[in-house]
Amino acid sequence: MTRLEESARLLYRGADWDYDKLKRVHDAVERIAHEELGLDTYPNQIEVISSEQMLDAYSSLGMPLFYRHWSFGKHFARDEMHYRKGLTGLAYEIVINSSPCISYVMEENTMTMQTLVIAHAAFGHNHFFKNNQLFRTWTDAEGILDYLDFAKGYITQCEERYGVQAVERLLDAAHALMSHGVHRFPRKGRLNLRQEREREEARRQYLEATFNDLWRTVPTPESGGSAPPELQALDARQRRLGLPEENLLYFLEKRAPRLHHWQREVLRIVRQVAQYFYPQKQTKVMNEGCATTVHYSIMNRLHQSGQIDDGAYLEFLHNHTNVVAQPDFDDPRFSGINPYALGFDILQDIKRICESPTDEDRRWFPDIAGNQDPLGTWKHAWAEYRDESFIQQFLSPRLMRQWRLFRIHNDAEDPDLEVTAIHDDAGYRELRQSLAAQYDLARQEVDLQVVDVDLVGDRKLILEHRVVDGVLLDSASTLQVLRHLANLWGYGVILLERDARSDRVVNEYPEVEPDDPLVDGA
Amino acid sequence: MVNIIDRRLNPKDKSLANRQRFLRRAKRQVLDAVRDASAKRSVKDMRGEGEQISIPADGLGEPSFRKGSDSGAREHVLPGNKEYRVGDVIPRPEGGGGGGGRGEGSPDGEGQDEFQFMVSRDEFLDLFFENLALPDLVKKDLKKTERFANQRAGYSVSGSPSNLNLTRTMRNSLSRRIALRRPKREALRDLELEIDRLERSGSDPERLRALVEELDRQTRRARQIPWIDPIDIRFNRFEPVPQPVSQAVMFCLMDVSGSMTEDMKDLAKRFFMLLYLFLERRYRHVDVVFIRHTHIAQEVDEETFFYSRETGGTLVSPALDEMYRVQRDRYPEERWNIYAAQASDGDNTPADNPRVIQTMRETILPLCQYFAYIEVGGQGLHMASDLWRAYEKVASTQPVMAMRRVRRRDEIFPVFRELFTPVDKLGAGL
Numbered sequence: 001m002t003r004l005e006e007s008a009r010l011l012y013r014g015a016d017w018d019y020d021k022l023k024r025v026h027d028a029v030e031r032i033a034h035e036e037l038g039l040d041t042y043p044n045q046i047e048v049i050s051s052e053q054m055l056d057a058y059s060s061l062g063m064p065l066f067y068r069h070w071s072f073g074k075h076f077a078r079d080e081m082h083y084r085k086g087l088t089g090l091a092y093e094i095v096i097n098s099s100p101c102i103s104y105v106m107e108e109n110t111m112t113m114q115t116l117v118i119a120h121a122a123f124g125h126n127h128f129f130k131n132n133q134l135f136r137t138w139t140d141a142e143g144i145l146d147y148l149d150f151a152k153g154y155i156t157q158c159e160e161r162y163g164v165q166a167v168e169r170l171l172d173a174a175h176a177l178m179s180h181g182v183h184r185f186p187r188k189g190r191l192n193l194r195q196e197r198e199r200e201e202a203r204r205q206y207l208e209a210t211f212n213d214l215w216r217t218v219p220t221p222e223s224g225g226s227a228p229p230e231l232q233a234l235d236a237r238q239r240r241l242g243l244p245e246e247n248l249l250y251f252l253e254k255r256a257p258r259l260h261h262w263q264r265e266v267l268r269i270v271r272q273v274a275q276y277f278y279p280q281k282q283t284k285v286m287n288e289g290c291a292t293t294v295h296y297s298i299m300n301r302l303h304q305s306g307q308i309d310d311g312a313y314l315e316f317l318h319n320h321t322n323v324v325a326q327p328d329f330d331d332p333r334f335s336g337i338n339p340y341a342l343g344f345d346i347l348q349d350i351k352r353i354c355e356s357p358t359d360e361d362r363r364w365f366p367d368i369a370g371n372q373d374p375l376g377t378w379k380h381a382w383a384e385y386r387d388e389s390f391i392q393q394f395l396s397p398r399l400m401r402q403w404r405l406f407r408i409h410n411d412a413e414d415p416d417l418e419v420t421a422i423h424d425d426a427g428y429r430e431l432r433q434s435l436a437a438q439y440d441l442a443r444q445e446v447d448l449q450v451v452d453v454d455l456v457g458d459r460k461l462i463l464e465h466r467v468v469d470g471v472l473l474d475s476a477s478t479l480q481v482l483r484h485l486a487n488l489w490g491y492g493v494i495l496l497e498r499d500a501r502s503d504r505v506v507n508e509y510p511e512v513e514p515d516d517p518l519v520d521g522a
Numbered sequence: 523m524v525n526i527i528d529r530r531l532n533p534k535d536k537s538l539a540n541r542q543r544f545l546r547r548a549k550r551q552v553l554d555a556v557r558d559a560s561a562k563r564s565v566k567d568m569r570g571e572g573e574q575i576s577i578p579a580d581g582l583g584e585p586s587f588r589k590g591s592d593s594g595a596r597e598h599v600l601p602g603n604k605e606y607r608v609g610d611v612i613p614r615p616e617g618g619g620g621g622g623g624r625g626e627g628s629p630d631g632e633g634q635d636e637f638q639f640m641v642s643r644d645e646f647l648d649l650f651f652e653n654l655a656l657p658d659l660v661k662k663d664l665k666k667t668e669r670f671a672n673q674r675a676g677y678s679v680s681g682s683p684s685n686l687n688l689t690r691t692m693r694n695s696l697s698r699r700i701a702l703r704r705p706k707r708e709a710l711r712d713l714e715l716e717i718d719r720l721e722r723s724g725s726d727p728e729r730l731r732a733l734v735e736e737l738d739r740q741t742r743r744a745r746q747i748p749w750i751d752p753i754d755i756r757f758n759r760f761e762p763v764p765q766p767v768s769q770a771v772m773f774c775l776m777d778v779s780g781s782m783t784e785d786m787k788d789l790a791k792r793f794f795m796l797l798y799l800f801l802e803r804r805y806r807h808v809d810v811v812f813i814r815h816t817h818i819a820q821e822v823d824e825e826t827f828f829y830s831r832e833t834g835g836t837l838v839s840p841a842l843d844e845m846y847r848v849q850r851d852r853y854p855e856e857r858w859n860i861y862a863a864q865a866s867d868g869d870n871t872p873a874d875n876p877r878v879i880q881t882m883r884e885t886i887l888p889l890c891q892y893f894a895y896i897e898v899g900g901q902g903l904h905m906a907s908d909l910w911r912a913y914e915k916v917a918s919t920q921p922v923m924a925m926r927r928v929r930r931r932d933e934i935f936p937v938f939r940e941l942f943t944p945v946d947k948l949g950a951g952l
């Protein structure tokens with residue numbers, strides 16, 4: 001190849017970027033992503049922003065528009081301070097799960113970084129957002145920006161009409177409950193007549209197939225042995241109110257007796273936002289793993305095909321290795337497991353298993369070992385799993401050895417920690433189980449439900465926390481949240497902590513009365 | 523397909539509204555921090571670029587249902603095992619960090635006791651001087667002011683040619699011409715061409731005559747109706763408006779006789795600086811005049827004022843005379859808002875007191891918007907000094923005079939606030 005040809009194929013030279021280069025790079029990356037990797041993405045929108053704007057975006061959960069609240073200002077103040085002092089760098093990009101998929105890139109980035117960012121965000125994350133089943137089920141990429149626009153406008157209107165203070169107090173309370181404002185399971189859709197007939201038919205056939213005359217002799221509740229009346233009443237009440245209910249914001253929006261209409265709408269907005277971000281919380285490892293794998297593949301292809309030069313490639317490698325670095329637990333830099341590193345390593349490991357499996361891999365992954373289709377396997381994983389199930393399914397013994405994973409048991413009552421599993425034959429399954437559990441939001445977040453409401457009496461709201469492994473709630477913070485909850489509910493709130501295994505009440509918070517109900521008048 | 527957008531020119535401070543909300547929310551804590559700052563730092567720092575403020579995190583927390591760290595059992599999977607085998611027991615690391623509970627942490631990285639952030643100088647001063655008002659911000663007697671500024675006040679039919687408003691004039695002329703049906707130049711030219719053509723061909727003498735008459739009539743009409751008539755003409759009109767005085771002079775008077783210690787001077791300096799910062803925010807231009815006195819008074823520069831030593835007796839009236847002299851020479855009262863602040867340990871030769879009272883009543887106070895006297899240090903806690911007693915007599919009848927005692931650094935700011943809190947807001951507290 002002559003020198004001229006070579007430079008003609010280069011997408012750019014040097015560190016400076018401009019819009020032509022961005023466009024050219026985007027098109028080249030798109031060609032590889034779509035034609036070679038077969039990714040399926042939303043249309044892209046790339047926005048160049050300055051560092052101040054990046055800080056702005058940080059403080060509003062990365063969204064381009066958001067309603068106003070002091071807590072965002074607080075986060076901004078802290079982020080800004082850290083950034084100015086050089087304690088933290090800023091992300092190279094922020095990407096939004098919307099259609100078109102908006103990626104923010106910083107103006108400070110070099111051209112190589114912009115290329116990396118485009119491959120990472122505009123194609124990696126984008127593909128994940130569009131294909132992962134959690135995002136498909138729970139988020140509406142087409143509508144989110146419109147919804148946020150509505151939300152911002154609505155809350156501004158409320159502020160004008162009811163006063164900034166009133167709205168702020170409502171949002172404070174709603175934000176405190178935000179982590180308990182998501183539906184974890186899709187609701188059942190209402191059946192139509194045909195489906196109902198089919199079900200009826202299926203049920204009848206099942207009864208016929210399993211008919212046993214003996215059941216006739218079993219006493220029914222009517223013929224004696226009926227449940228005590230208070231239990232029946234509880235049952236009826238729970239059914240009427242849709243209890244138990246773990247989505248506190250939903251429950252308050254629908255059932256709180258004294259809220260105004262606009263307050264319910266604001267609760268709904270906070271709930272929708274929480275729901276929108278819920279899939280992201282469950283797929284950190286996968287999302288970053290997917291994006292990192294995609295940018296790694298694309299940058300390598302760009303280099304192989306001579307579209308970026310060696311200097312750019314080295315710069316990319318330097319950044320890439322920083323991103324996927326995982327310090328050991330005793331390293332001063334250690335701050336938990338790096339989702340980029342874990343996701344990337346598992347995916348690279350899958351590739352290895354698909355292409356050149358060992359006997360061990362064949363034993364552990366009979367379904368994918370040696371199938372010679374890493375890309376297909378990746379895409380399947382990206383579409384169908386979340387962090388917890390992904391680790392459960394794909395973390396291989398080899399990778400556990402490579403990472404030298406071990407598990408410690410930390411009992412608050414014990415002065416010492418105990419090592420309970422390491423990367424050996426006895427430990428692989430346990431390690432994998434525990435690591436997966438660390439990413440299981442249902443386990444990590446507090447399992448809290450509304451169990452009963454005393455509707456005829458003093459309208460007390462009764463909550464229950466299912467205590468797992470004896471881990472109780474942080475009492476100071478919990479009391480504050482209960483106060484907010486009582487203000488929203490308008491009447492007293494009781495919280496019981498009940499051990500999940502023994503069903504015994506292990507802790508009880510005294511009844512919290514609303515100190516400053518959000519609705520005036522009785 | 524891809525859409526690349528440059529957002530860098532978008533307005534930057536998108537979260538400014540959130541920041542203001544946050545500051546308002548944190549007001550109490552921030553105010554406390556600010557007050558500490560005024561007590562601890564030297565005045566130069568306070569005039570700097572910004573202030574790093576550290577406020578306690580309580581009251582700004584964002585609570586949520588989260589698991590406590592002091593109960594129950596947990597399991598952590600960690601990378602980088604070096605030597606551990608199953609069953610090894612590790613002593614719990616200090617503070618639960620390191621190998622322990624790092625995995626969870628609190629969701630937003632909160633949990634520290636202090637929350638640190640920067641406030642800009644403007645925000646700082648805003649908080650600092652919130653709710654403070656200057657007595658008589660604008661000179662009471664505007665009629666006396668000599669300063670007038672021209673302000674536009676519509677249009678007039680007379681005026682100097684330089685004020686001619688061309689647009690208005692042409693608009694009037696156009697509408698008049700249309701209303702009176704002044705023949706257009708093009709119409710006249712068309713007529714002339716037609717006449718010319720008929721004359722050459724000679725085919726239609728009837729029509730030619732009619733056209734000539736028509737042209738004659740039209741030309742006359744055009745001459746009678748001028749292009750621009752004097753009634754079209756409009757001038758921009760300006761009206762002189764009296765201007766509120768937007769400059770202030772601040773007289774700093776200080777006793778520098780031997781009885782004033784460095785500490786006392788420091789207190790006084792802080793007070794003067796606060797007053798300066800405060801005035802600077804309210805007026806476009808602030809001059810400061812430093813007058814120090816022992817038994818004689820002289821105007822000095824800032825350095826000398828605060829740092830050079832002087833010995834002598836103590837007489838207050840020369841300082842007041844000096845202030846009056848400077849004011850007469852350079853700061854005519856109709857152009858300047860005059861503020862005075864005096865700091866002293868309260869010493870005065872008793873014989874001088876009647877003269878002080880007289881000067882204050884007759885010359886100084888009528889000039890001043892506000893006269894603040896602070897007595898620093900003070901010998902006995904409860905014993906009123908000579909000067910204090912003298913001033914008390916004056917202050918009781920003159921609302922523009924205020925006096926307070928200051929003993930410690932951290933009292934400066936509260937005293938300052940007290941002096942400048944509008945009367946109706948007193949009692950509302952900070």
